[in-house]
Amino acid sequence: MIASMTAFARYEQPEDFGTLVWELRSVNQRFLEPSFRLPEIARASEHLLRDKLRKDLARGKVECALRFDKLDAQSGHVHINQSLLKELLAANQQIAHLLPEVAAEQASTFLQWPGVIES
DSSP states (O other), rough: OOOOOOOEEEEEEOOOOOOEEEEEEOOOOSSSSEEEEEOOOOGGGHHHHHHHHHOOOEEEEEEEEEEEEEEEGGOOOOOOEEEEEEEHHHHHHHHHOOOOOOOOOOOOHTTTTTTTTTT
């Protein structure tokens, strides 16, 4: 009997603060090749997830994505991580000094950097 390694799974976990959504996709591949797309807050756990996956699987290309959908009531306050923003601005000034021909970045570019805007 031939067993296929091609699969898709989706799991949603509703909570008081919002909904966590896991999506897993796998295709046949000779070696194990896991990849993760995680929210910034969960990135520190990637190595634990990778180890868990290696315990249960020996091969295949596995894409794992975790998404967090906040409840609308919780999305009212926005906070700017000022220390990170200051570090980015300082780095930008150093680059501008070293490479004067490169255009300076606009403030909106820094707001797109992961971790600058927190809620």
